Amino acid sequence: MKQQYFSDSEWVTLLQSPTQAILAVILADKTDPVSFLKEMQAAFQILAAELQRQDISSDLIKAMIASINDAIGQSPLQGEDLLLQQQFELIKRIQAFSSVSDGQNQVVEHFKQVKDILLNKVPIVQAEEFKQWILDLATQVAKAVKEEGIWGIGGERVSRQESGALSTLEKTLTFR
Numbered sequence: 001m002k003q004q005y006f007s008d009s010e011w012v013t014l015l016q017s018p019t020q021a022i023l024a025v026i027l028a029d030k031t032d033p034v035s036f037l038k039e040m041q042a043a044f045q046i047l048a049a050e051l052q053r054q055d056i057s058s059d060l061i062k063a064m065i066a067s068i069n070d071a072i073g074q075s076p077l078q079g080e081d082l083l084l085q086q087q088f089e090l091i092k093r094i095q096a097f098s099s100v101s102d103g104q105n106q107v108v109e110h111f112k113q114v115k116d117i118l119l120n121k122v123p124i125v126q127a128e129e130f131k132q133w134i135l136d137l138a139t140q141v142a143k144a145v146k147e148e149g150i151w152g153i154g155g156e157r158v159s160r161q162e163s164g165a166l167s168t169l170e171k172t173l174t175f176r
Contacts, residue, residue: 040090
């Protein structure tokens with residue numbers, strides 16, 4: 001499955017999905033600023049690693065990764081500077097929300113659009129591969145920073161709120 005099978009707006013919507021999945025997890029918890037920034041930094045490091053994976057078998061995900069990497073390759077920034085730029089762009093988007101629930105609703109609406117695009121354009125097998133990839137990415141982000149502990153003691157790897165966000169993502173991207 002290649003970009004040519006999608007309209008430009010459909011392709012952009014699909015390409016925004018990894019960042020939207022990160023946003024879903026980050027918006028799930030009300031955390032202190034330090035934990036928020038740690039989670040965001042971890043999220044973009046996880047995304048950067050995903051974009052370097054060679055073991056992906058899905059043609060759709062391969063095409064998306066190639067397209068994202070092409071866009072990154074055109075950026076004058078590299079490495080840590082590029083990660084910082086992406087984090088600042090996400091912070092700007094978060095600041096534009098009128099509330100956390102507004103941001104969460106926008107993420108859900110995004111994935112409803114993704115679901116419609118995939119149902120109309122790809123076989124169900126590829127849609128399921130895409131769903132699993134997005135859920136795996138979001139789960140890695142949720143596990144990246146312990147939540148609700150004190151000075152690093154206690155807490156849980158995935159908070160109840162993050163688990164709820166992952167569940168919402170999964171339900172929104174249910175194709176059957």
